[in-house]
Amino acid sequence: MFLKIFIWPLLLNLALSTASDFTYNGFKGANLSLDGMATLTSDGLLRLTNISKHEQGHAFSTVPLQFKRSPMGTVISFSTVFVFAIAPEYSMFGGHGFAFVLSPSMHLLQTFPTRYLGLFNSSNNGNPLNHIFAVEFDTIEDAEMADINDNHVGIDINGGISNKSKPTGFISDDDGQFKNLSLVSGEPMIAWIEYDGINMQLNVTVSPLSMPKPKLALLSFTVNLSNVILDHMYAGFSASTGLPCSFHYILGWSFKMDGKVPELDISSLPRLPRAVTSSKDKTGTILMWLLLSLSVLVLMTVAAARMIMVRKKRFSELLEDWELDFELHRFSYKQLFKATRGFKDEYLLGVGGFGRVYRGVLPDTKVEVAIKRVCHESRQGVREFVAELVSLGQLQHRNLVPLLGYCRREGELILVYEYMPNRSLDKYLFCEGESTLSWSQRFWIIKGVASGLLYLHEDWERVVIHRDVKASNVLLDGDMNGRLGDFGLARLYDHGGVPQTTHLAGTVGYLAPELSRTCRVTTSSDVFAFGVFLLEVACGRRPIEPEKAEDMQVLIDWVLANWRKGTIMETRDERLGEEYVAEELELVLKLGLLCSHPLPTARPSMRRVIQLLHGNIPLPDPLLLNQLYTKDSAFVKYGGTNAYVMSCTSLSSESLLFSGR
Template sequence: MLLKISFWALLLKLALSATDEFTFNGFRDVNLSMDGLAGITSDGLLRLSNATMHANGHAFFPVPLRFKRSLADNVFSFSTTFVFAIFPEHPLLGTSGFTFVISPSKDFTQASENYFLGLFNRTNNGNASNHILAVEFDTWYSPEVKDIDNNHVGIDINSVISNKSHHAGFTSDDDGKFQNLILLSSQPMQVWIDYDGIDMQFNVTLAPLWTPKPKTALLSSTINLSSIILHHMYVGFSASVGTSYSYHYILGWSFKMNGINAPDLDLSSLPPLPQNLTSLEKHDKILSLWMPLAISLFVLINAVGVIIMVVRKKKFAEFHEDWELEFESNRFSYEQLYKATGGFNDKYLLGIGGFGSVYRGLLPASKVEVAVKKVSHESKQGVREFVAEIVSLGKLRHRNVVQLLGYCRRKGELILVYEYMPNGSLDNFLFNQGKPTLNWSMRFQIIKGVASGLQYLHEGWDQVVIHRDIKASNVLLDSDMNGRLGDFGLARLYEHGAAPQTTNVVGTLGFLAPELARACKVTTSSDVFAFGAFLLEVACGRRAIEPNKQEMEQVLVDWVFANWKKGMIHETRDPRLGEDYVLQELELVLKLGLFCSHPLPSARPSMRQVTQILNEVAPLPPLLPYQCHFSGIDSQLHNKPE
């Protein structure tokens, strides 16, 4: 019996099962799906809201988790813990609140703010079709939704009206007495949410930070979640603000599926909270008591000057080692980049990916616009080689390659400086409905430009450069909308003719060549495989993997191949193109994408062949159905469809 599940579908399922447990001690360099007011501060705090009023913010783990074996089964046991703090505009006046939420979708564009908590609106509030489970931390008393007070925790099922709620606090293990907690206190608190899938027991526990988990839960309820939780669901947070604002911060978060004890957070590693006005006033009073009144103004000014110098030195401290002297001309100072980005201010944030945050900057002296990427790098081993490769990559010169200008080193962090691309990344134009649609002519030119740039990396420079992360989000557009391959943070360099060395498998699911799972050796052929997925992204206007779609449509290459077998490959084009495309070019790109995605490395074309095919210098070889049998294609079919 033929195997019906494709190789890529299996790979997707394995990837999803690998994310059933995670721990974030701070959110610096963490890849989350965020919208609205949500963002990550430079210190690594997840901020769900800001000083904006009447708005929402959402942050989700980027891929859905599997909560059931099948739709008919009971929900698995799960557990999560997180640390939060709420900073209100007015110490005694709250404004809605935030929730931990489990939802079938990350899209809450239709949700209302204020007491709807950014989850529902007047039309869908209470609908069983929502399939939403949330735990609310509410700081606003709303009689219309039957709130018990303005400082409570509640369990919400498909509605903002809580099934069960309780005044915020905890029961002390020492004396058994209930102790109130003020959610608006600006103090960090820890939450534990546990669900026992066998006993169907749902518990919510709250305590001040550094207090062990109380034995008695704040909320405990028997709930059968089987009709509420679907097969795959997203986990994350939602926050809402109304007539006044509050800053809702999450400091750390862990989650575990198939278990009732989420991984412990390392509380000592959590990012610091901003210092609020109240604590500053107290600090000033303490200083005034101890500061001798007779101290002279001259001494005071000098003391302040010394403090400023020490703080400044610590603030702009960098890592320098002797071996870096040869790279000094390629190094930027941290102070220079700090000023260029306004202190890595969120308003200059261009994007956040799995490997770092990117900021727009203006170099103070030259007034040159740059893109500054902060990359976490905790390991001392290999840093010298990494920096040497970064400096070497700075010598690349090609019209379709973003130039790497230099680097900076901090403790546990590398900062890369690129030339700035004013039109941002290609994926914004392909997948962001708010951006104008790229016509086919522009897409085809971008494809040919990226192919030319990748051929240069593989063949046209002193060393072989293997990019390792080719995808639409790493193709940037200059002022003339030319496609330029960027983000060389994962690139590897080899001498021409040398055998690639074994390395860690990194990259993006859907773009990883199948041989990497076996050999862990990146080659130019593995880059070609990723380029094939990129071609399909551009032509189809779809991401390489979309878990929310039907099973046969989740993996883009499988879906395109299935349509090719039926003689309908052109039907996979981006519907936003309408009829504005050249059929011959469109089919060429789609078939070339499948050809580059061949499961056997030896069967894939080189980038030189790819550019020749795109420029009609060489013909596209025939593609046969049996060539992709590793992707679940019926290997018994050998006749090309009419």
């Protein structure tokens, strides 16, 4: 008994200290815990995912590492280096990304793929009880995760919204210039992650495998990890796929506690597999020549029959009797196939959780269109959904993106919209390198979107609630007119009727507070989202930006605080310079606060919004607004770990169709 009591802790500590330093130059015979799609190949590669859709893979060290010398102590310095490569299914788009992870457990249960990278799910994303530290290498731009682009490195603490992120690349030692790297190039890259426990400084550096480590880090972040990292944690990797997919490979990995991490032996690393290319099977080739030698006529007959079968399958559609009512709004798959030259990658406009969007030209009319391919696995509610889509196709307003029609195939719904050549508004507001919009352009777009919403709420034959009003769903036509699009979440009901309770859907940051209690959408909940939209256009900011200072993270809170201090004009987009009309800008900021008021009864109707924007009526007395926005009002804070935010992740991407419709 004495030996068990005193020797067992010594053996455990010895095991932990031994595990604090390891190097894998390839993974043949490596002792790792694997789950999901993760596997060790015969060549010694750690492959986290393949091109299976909506899957995840995890790989962890099997022995926990000791990160603290005492339970309440600070985190010990640590460093790691690894070589990785991402080989996408499509040459231009990666299938989500992967992350280096420190976790309390090597078994990540009930986690989701796609935007959650196999680390979190919709209910625990952002929960401080997760005790997850990760550095993500992400190849999808997800607005709900506040991603800066579709090729970035980010530091994640307990959730998928990065505390700090940068486009992937390195700072050259020669000229000090930033050099871009494409994560989805399929080429091996090397990453260093170093944490200084004394100065609480975290550095992340990335470079091509062929060059030495750059002197300057890509990401430098001062953070105290003592409340995140527990005494003992497992180190490893997590990756996921969505509709677009990628192979995620780790070629080598070295880890060190409290010291300089050992360098990897690049010459000993396994080689990446060569890209899969289409080639004819040798047996098939021999058989073909035998058939040729026997009878050219027979071969031509078989080939002709096969071409007919392939052509028939290529253009096959799903058509049921009830769809005859919608015949005028249905496109043939053959039309859309020709419009996009067979849905080639060069016509691809974007890839997201909803599916893929292509630009095309209809062969008969030469009309330019945007074609959205949405996958689904259930036929439940299809008839109702198509009926609503066809109804929405009857909308005619200069500030709405026209829905021209649809097509159905087995497991797929294809929507056809009029093409908007200047893309979505968010690209001009948030993306670096894009030319900014002048204030006159912004004010014109705001008034246009307001006019479109008034038409949906009051002026059409039925009431349409959009449910996802935001800058990324406002598209710009050739004349830079703002057009509200993406009616995939819209609900319709008769004037004078009562909207039905539905599943909560929309985007975090734009959801009216009352939806978390009632799940009953109204025109007032659209007005709330429009208010947030006004603020993001005027301020050039997303609704939620976790990387900013605490008092600036939530756009509504920040503008409201400045309005109370009398400095509301200081929240304007700095890129506007001094070229703006002060009265118009102040009106938009204050109207944004009024529309996004926590009390539905305090929000104006869209008709009143139009009157205010055109100066036909004055804005309500500021004293009245101040009484409404008191500290005792029902205003819901979005910042921090508020339960409302935690439970309201967007349903506008992955479950766009057939979830509560």
